[in-house]
Amino acid sequence: MKLEMICTGEEVLAGQIVDTNAAWFANLMMENGIEVQRRVTVGDRLDDLIAVFQERSLHADVILVNGGLGPTSDDMSAEAMAKAKGEPLVLQDAWVERLHDWFTRNGREMPKSNLKQAMIPASAVMVDNPVGTACGFRVKLNRAWLFFTPGVPFEFKQMVEEQFLPFVQQSFGKTDNTALSKLLTLGRGESSLADELEAMSLPDGITLGYRSFMPYIEIKVFARGDSAISALGKVTEQIRRQLGNVVVASGKTSLEEEIHARLYNSGMSLSVAESCTGGLITSQLVAFPGSSSYLHQGLVTYSNESKVRVLGVSPQTLDDYGAVSIPTVEEMARGARALLDSDYALATSGIAGPDGGSEEKPVGTVAIALATRGGVYSQMIKLPRRSRDLVRKISAAVAYDMLRRELNGEAVVVDYHSIGRFPK
Structure with a gap:
């Protein structure tokens, strides 16, 4: 047909x-x-x-x-x-x-x-x-x-x-029996993923497809016929191992969906403090029904005064390191978590552009932190030559992935293929 x-x-x-x-x-x-x-x-x-x-x-x-x-x-x-x-x-x-x-x-x-x-x-x-x-x-x-x-x-x-x-x-008439699995990736381009996976030997009846919707690339593993369907799980896991850290979810269309699924009715709680992402992290979670079961608050602390008065960031920290820095974003995350004693808190502060960068901190520089009851994880990422919108979307996705990795008991800060990081 x-x-x-x-x-x-x-x-x-x-x-x-x-x-x-x-x-x-x-x-x-x-x-x-x-x-x-x-x-x-x-x-x-x-x-x-x-x-x-x-x-x-x-x-x-x-x-x-x-x-x-x-x-x-x-x-x-x-x-x-x-x-x-x-x-x-x-x-x-x-x-x-x-x-x-x-x-x-x-x-x-x-x-x-x-x-x-x-x-x-x-x-x-x-x-x-x-x-x-x-x-x-x-x-x-x-x-x-x-x-x-x-x-x-x-x-x-x-x-x-x-x-x-x-x-x-x-x-x-009835088509062949089919099955589909999906892997969500972050930090790699479609051509880069395809080049790496083309070297894999796939069983008959299994084909790969790619869907780009920034900041993600979705890999579709399609199986046609009973024999291919029986091999689908093994092939999907093989692809996951091959790609490593860039695979961030399975069967989900975004990391916010993954985080929502993990936190919904879990008894765990989350607060968010955002500067450059401007409420994007919070808004994406609120789009899911039931997010009130875990989301304590979302704070857009855009100005330095707001960071100080609402989150308790030290004025000295801002003077010494600037708003876009690891010390500042760590204090933002600690302050957001402490307000309602949340289990977790995410914080972002960056230069989304197109203006505002410097030689030391160019446009696309974003600091991200995750505060937990046991401590704080943080990183500074580099996203050059991206639009303002994409800088914000990638930053939100990386923040989600830090929380996802913490929930999985994995290393929270990892290297992606196309997302640069400043040495801490």
Whole structure:
């Protein structure tokens, strides 16, 4: 089976929004043993939509079309599909009734423009959208089934999981048994990881894939077939040993997810004091439900006065060593931990840029500390030629990894491949 995806919308084509739907879809398909062969992005122009539907339907077996099912004039997917087939749009009375019910339940009067969302090509089969107003549909053109979904992410995802995936599995038969394991890495580039792992001899049916989403590279170990699945655990562990310190989590998409999983309902507590990361560490943890079970506080002590008054950092320390220094960040971590007697505290202080650096402490210099009940660990990292945003993200990730290693009973401060460290 050859599966493709067509993404529609000027805002997607122009880069005004990031197409997270496409990444999510490809990942879900891969986890179900189905690979997306091609993805095309096309703007809201009727002739272009007609052309791409006609052209790709000659080559694919199934095409997931995302977007263009709204009520406005620039939503043209249904009209373009009807013209590609040379047939009219037909009003679906059942969906009109659904629309009226939806607006009534929400205490609103339905605009006439929403009737457009109940119009689909004459030969199309209506596909339920249980959480939105746009009617999905599927239709056969040339060799391909084109499956139309709205662009709203929560509508799209539910339709893919409940409608599209079962349709593909029923229409094209069961795929081979598959399994997938994921390793999260920090501090190495994708090409560097690939060069090292290419030398490994992999069993038949096991392939490697890479996904870059800074500051991480995710390694996907994909097994197809029972024999490959039985070898998956051994191969994954072999890769982990080969890469050493750069592997920071397994089956997680970020270190904040790993830390949340470790601390949630553990009885342990954490405080955070941030300067250059500006609340990023705290915000990433608060994104997970239940973080209140372990997170005592997150303090953004950006100014020196705040470091002194809130965290108890010595003015003399700041005078002698500066805000971006090991002594200062260690006192920040101790002070944050002591405020509520937390089990752990993380602290960051650095120069995220693009200005503010010096010859001694250039932009990208960040001091990070972890305070525990037994003492304080600290390090100064160097992140030259990174954007302000990436300096903050890498710094937060390194802080998480220090805590993760402490929880595992491992060395807290380690060398990564592409993250420099100042000698202590």
